Amino acid sequence: xxxxxxxxxxxxxxxxxxxxxxxxxxxxxxxxxxxxxxxxxxxxxxxxxxxxxxxxxxxxxxxxxxxxxxxxxxxxxxxxxxxxxxxxxxxxxxxxxxxxxxxxxxxxxxxxx
Amino acid sequence: xxxxxxxxxxxxxxxxxxxxxxxxxxxxxxxxxxxxxxxxxxxxxxxxxxxxxxxxxxxxxxxxxxxxxxxxxxxxxxxxxxxxxxxxxxxxxxxxxxxxxxxxxxxxxxx
Numbered sequence: 001x002x003x004x005x006x007x008x009x010x011x012x013x014x015x016x017x018x019x020x021x022x023x024x025x026x027x028x029x030x031x032x033x034x035x036x037x038x039x040x041x042x043x044x045x046x047x048x049x050x051x052x053x054x055x056x057x058x059x060x061x062x063x064x065x066x067x068x069x070x071x072x073x074x075x076x077x078x079x080x081x082x083x084x085x086x087x088x089x090x091x092x093x094x095x096x097x098x099x100x101x102x103x104x105x106x107x108x109x110x111x112x113x
Numbered sequence: 114x115x116x117x118x119x120x121x122x123x124x125x126x127x128x129x130x131x132x133x134x135x136x137x138x139x140x141x142x143x144x145x146x147x148x149x150x151x152x153x154x155x156x157x158x159x160x161x162x163x164x165x166x167x168x169x170x171x172x173x174x175x176x177x178x179x180x181x182x183x184x185x186x187x188x189x190x191x192x193x194x195x196x197x198x199x200x201x202x203x204x205x206x207x208x209x210x211x212x213x214x215x216x217x218x219x220x221x222x223x224x
Contacts, residue, residue: 042217044156046213089156098144099144101213103156
């Protein structure tokens, strides 16, 4: 049973427009959420995170929104650039000594020039 | 500063063979993790370690063993490889309160 779900395997967006990537979770113990970006043949790299005590976090072109009641988070990229084309993974963790991450299955974002 | 280094980057094994994947980090991180990535399934945790000499099972530990004899190294072993273990393996490390740093991965094919 997947505790973190990314229901859209792929998304295509025109350069300059907004990209919205969605993620749902089922485990109410999750209190920290992250987005990772992955290019082919490379490891995932950290993009942005949000604690469950917040509902929004911004970093430049990237904003993450958290809706705890709906157990839903989203990543907004504005404006989208061709270099943003990558696989985006949503991840979540619960408090504990190891803070293991539980990942979604990923969304392939393609930004068209 | 190399970060997290995984060796080898690619490997082809025959069913039943054994091998060890090495993860080395030079950031003095306490926590280390091994994940596998399969198509449509994201990354799944195999084993992890909260410090030198300690290891614990993750979500998909069967068929794998690990060791953390030195703080900077985390080894993942396959004693008898099976085709189901064909995957891309990622190692990660972190320090308390900070995010994960991932290696670039090992692509393993078991035939």
